[in-house]
Amino acid sequence: MLERRNLPDLKLLQTFECAARHRNFTRAGEELALTQSAVSRQIRELEAQLGKPLFERVRGRVVPTPAGEVLRRRAAPGSARPPSPPPARPAWPWPAAARRHGHRWRRAGPRASP
Incomplete structure (x- = not known):
């Protein structure tokens, strides 16, 4: 497992993910607005x-190695779960806070006539 300080640059991971998806450095470069040599260098x-090694170069295309395949699965968009939203809370923690702030609180039901 990589330590946080040893993690690769996000730009390099993005380039890797694109190249792994296309299995071609030229097409990855077109998507990322880079040259094929810039993709290869990254x-x-x-x-x-x-x-x-993350790729095997085979006749104009690239194939992820087993290590590259593992990284591709981890670097794929959507592979990381977004944090779950906080639980919904009522606007007022009724009824105690409402009373402290001068609000009158009544249970739901038919309205009493004035």
């Missing part, structure tokens, strides 16, 4: 940081 930098 992938090499990421591989150097992680110390593992």
